[in-house]
Amino acid sequence: MTTYPPDRHDFSRSAPVRLWEDGFASDPHRYYAALSAQGPIGWAELAPGVPAYLVTDRRAALDVLHDEETFSHDPRAWEGTVPADSPVLGMMRWRPNALFADGAAHVRYRTTLIDVFDLVEPHDLRARVHRAVRLLVDRIGPHGGADLVADFSRPLMALVFNDLFGLPDSAGDRLEAGLGKMMEGGAQAAEGEAEYGRYVLELIAAKAERPGDDLPSRLLGHPAGLTGEEVTWQVFLTLGAGYEPTANLLSNTLSRILGNPLYYSTLTSGARPVMDAVVEVLHHETPLSNYGIYYARRPVSFHGVWLRDAVPVVVSYGALGVRAELEATAGRLPNDASHLSWGAGSHACPVKQHTLLIVTEAIERLTQWLPDLDPVLPRERLTWRPGPFHRSLTALPVRFSPRAADRPHRSGVPS
Template sequence: MTSYPAPAQAFSLSAPVRLWDEGFAADPHSRYEALRAQGPVGWGELAPGEPAYIVTDRRAALDILHDPDTWSHDSREWESTAAPDSPILSMLKWRPNPLFNDGAAHARYRTALIDGFDLVEPHDLRERVHRAVDLLVGRFGPVGSADLVDDFARPLMTLIFNNLFGLPDSESVRLHNSIGRLMEGGDEAAAGELEYGRYVTELVTAKTLKRGDDLTSWLIDHPADLTYEEVVWQVFITMAAGHEPTANLVANALSRILGNPVYYSTLTSGSRPVMDAVVEVLRHETPLANYGILYARESLSFHGVWVRKAVPVIVSYGSLGYFSEQAAAGAPHHPHDASHLSWGAGAHKCPLKQQVLLIATEAIERITQWLPDLEPVMPRDQLAWRPGPFIRSLKSLPVRFTPRTPDTAVATP
């Protein structure tokens, strides 16, 4: 068991900071400051009556993420104490996939996913993104206005991931709706999980009966010899983890770009790469804000706090990003600095980083080529955010632009 340094005083567990209400969605930064005031590890609440330790300090976060002997991703002990109707159960309960396992089981699941995605060539993934963007712009381009969340970022990911896993475009709305409800972690989470679970099960059943040139079929035939149930749960986690965070990454980056006309002009002129905006979001406004979830294998003292086993410990990437932005104010700009922890760290670091970056940057480049005069309808500080402890996600991003049709020569990317 690793011994950790402790400050002189631990915090009281009497006043958890809420991470689930509309107030948190509207102003997460004040909540992060309240947590930070408690020390490297704060005491928060993921839902009414659902407490968790919240790590807001980078050193403490790295101590956890690089110490698998002390910390586990297996949530089954917590799950045994959770209420059956807990609004966060759908996001935290154990499943046989890489997110909720350690050691050899984690490595087996992770290897199968990496090997599957390695079969998708970058140029092929780029073409899938372009196809999906073109299809969506073809729908709303002639109107001259759109919501870049519900009309673009989220349906874009359903089109891309449906295509990768072997489903037709006609199934996109079903995926879009079920994952959205699941990820918010509120009253609709259980219904969203149930619908999404049916969706994935039907897909794996169809591919078990008849293979295709897609990720689902490759997982079924992988040398890891995954069971039917294991394939279901690999598809379940990969589609969800790929869809919602990447959609939020695209929307959050577009909102930052469009909220700064000078920034936008440098991107559309080609003098500044889109990757700068994407990395800025990952550093300071990461879309998966509070989903680095671990559990102490045994109760222990950690950075001045007595951490009980079977209570979630959340590495708050959102708070780490917020405080890094405050610290960077006035400092030299290093757009390609990868010091953020949005991808996680250690053995559970996101295995599909390059694919996510390719999807996000290509999507933003493609839509700004199609619609070079995108203009936000309202200032960024007036935009509304979806509630929930785990994600940083806009409710909408309304824009207007000169109407375009696919046959408008000047607008063709």
């Protein structure tokens, strides 16, 4: 039996805050408040019987993100402690890619990702986004109403990322279905993981046979000499990490803009940049709210808590945002109030600028084509998808003046 120092708290006999409950999606502030009340580190449950330490304090979060000697991204020791059918395994199990690697292996994987994404020029990515927005506006415009989650944000990401990864537009439904189930971490998580896995395997097989001007082909031909399995898991990571969180960032930002008419008018007039709304969401409604997952390499005392090894240590970007919001309201704004949604340290998001470009361009183009978007429901009546990892709307219904489908524009600029 492990003996814990008397001045350090061990949560092993405490009741965890259950992030897998339906109530967490509808009212995350209440759950984060309960965790923050425990101190810088709270005791949570990601799925039934799957406990985790949740980091809710900014200083503690930065210590985790920068301390590679104490914390690892490798979950294999933890995997042996959870049932094989655990609904969170699809998001957390080890794979040979940049997310789950440390040290030299991580540098090797991360370098390949940076290299291939650096070849995506901003003007090229902007053109892909414009094309996708125009296709979707042509589809929904004549109806005078749409769901900006199901009819815009998610299909737009499928169009853009399938384009980048060398797949046809028609493949979008498969991508959306598999990733959505896996991300929610519920009863269909294993099914979603299998569907998404087949999608990626088929993609890599096709690119190995017929390479093209796309990201998987560039990974297959990279000088680092990744094996076919390594390329598969790199694509599994980047396609999923690109699609799902970016779709949620887009829909969360649209809901924040449309929920405030004064805000919306300043954005559509050009008086205020879209980026302001994106940054607000990253502060207070970040799309990957609980996915900074680490593991203590050995039992360790950390910010007043005795951390066991083989138990996830989760940097809660969602809880950090809530705490910062409360401190600002109370007039106790910290010296550095910037969010940590992109992570920090060696595992910080390597494609931040690509993500921001996609989201801001999509919103600017959508509001140019459909300038009178009007939400059907007040923001407080919107509902959210379940799951411990994300902050994701189920729907964002809007009305607008019907618009006939346009013929293709040579310049890509709406008439």
